[in-house]
Amino acid sequence: ETGVTQSPTHLIKTRGQQVTLRCSSQSGHNTVSWYQQALGQGPQFIFQYYREEENGRGNFPPRFSGLQFPNYSSELNVNALELDDSALYLCASSRQGLVDNEQFFGPGTRLTVL
Amino acid sequence: GDSVTQMEGPVTLSEEAFLTINCTYTATGYPSLFWYVQYPGEGLQLLLKATKADDKGSNKGFEATYRKETTSFHLEKGSVQVSDSAVYFCALSESRDDKIIFGKGTRLHILP
Numbered sequence: 001e002t003g004v005t006q007s008p009t010h011l012i013k014t015r016g017q018q019v020t021l022r023c024s025s026q027s028g029h030n031t032v033s034w035y036q037q038a039l040g041q042g043p044q045f046i047f048q049y050y051r052e053e054e055n056g057r058g059n060f061p062p063r064f065s066g067l068q069f070p071n072y073s074s075e076l077n078v079n080a081l082e083l084d085d086s087a088l089y090l091c092a093s094s095r096q097g098l099v100d101n102e103q104f105f106g107p108g109t110r111l112t113v114l
Numbered sequence: 115g116d117s118v119t120q121m122e123g124p125v126t127l128s129e130e131a132f133l134t135i136n137c138t139y140t141a142t143g144y145p146s147l148f149w150y151v152q153y154p155g156e157g158l159q160l161l162l163k164a165t166k167a168d169d170k171g172s173n174k175g176f177e178a179t180y181r182k183e184t185t186s187f188h189l190e191k192g193s194v195q196v197s198d199s200a201v202y203f204c205a206l207s208e209s210r211d212d213k214i215i216f217g218k219g220t221r222l223h224i225l226p
Contacts, residue, residue, distance in 0.1 A: 004157070033213065042118075042203050042216030043158070056213060090157065092214075103214060105150075105158040 002027055004093050004106035012112045013081050021076040021109045025093030031055070032074040033103060034066060037088040049074055050096055078111075086113045116141045120204045120217035127194055128225050135189040135220050137178075137204035145206040147171075147180050147187040148214065152201045161189075161202070196224045 005024045013019050025032050031050045035043035045058035049068035063079040072093070078085055088110050092103035121136040139147065149161040149171070162171030167182035176191045187204060204217040 035214075035216075040218070042205075042218045043214075045213035045215070048213065058213060092158075102160055102163075104160075107155075107157040 004091060004104050006089075006091055006106040006109050008109060009107070010110045010112075012114065014114050015081055015083060017081050017113075018077065018079045019081060019111060021078075021089050021091075021111070023074045023076070023091035023093075023106060025072045025074070025091075026104050029093035029095045029104070030072050031094045031096050032068055032072065033092045033094070034074070034076050035090040035092065036060075037090055037108070038084075039087070043090055046076070081113045083113050086111060116145070116206060116208065116215050118204050118206055118215055118217035120202075120220055123201075123219070123221040124223055125220060126223045126225065129196055130193045131224075133189070133191040133194045133198075133222070135202055135204075135222070137187045137189065137217060139185050139187065139204075139206050141185075141206055141208065143208050144182075145208050147178070148205040148207070149176070149178055149187070149189050150203040150205055150216070152203065152219070154200070158203070194222075194224050196226050198222060199224045 007022045033048040034046040037043040047057040048055045052068045065077045068074045088108040090108045092105045094103045117140045146165045148163045150158045151161045162173040164171040164180035170179045201219045203219045207214045
């Protein structure tokens, strides 16, 4: 069983640029959630995708957007990057409808904005 | 809104010492409670969970009991090992398919 994978591992961008992060969900999972983890902080929920639709959103501006594809993989896009966007971005996959619906996390993408 | 508060770190202990990491929560409903662990260079792993009051979650020698009356979910281990060195996050989720709300994390260092 393949776990959650994310790419790239590390990324360096400059202010104002745009970035796309990718996540492949675990086999059998249909839901992907994205979290932002700033240095020294706990992860914060960005949004969740289920059946290719946004299914809940945290307190993040519209320049954070996402997609989910028919194979349940997902992308996180961030436009007009700001210095404060520097963080570890985690995705988690799960399967909605299960009694024991655990979210499994990927290793993350470390984004640095200069 | 919902929130999780956990003790500040870092926490430094000697091997075989007793560990407690305090966690309290604020929630409007009856959330599920979790402890996640993040080892250096790795993603988050679920350590244990409890879904209703008085439930005890346990794994790898760690335990935590869901205390509704004190809104707490303290993590304990009777004898820590060097390999337990990591960052520990207390977290909650209001429903099975809902977002997870995390505390700020507690870094644990175990000295040999």
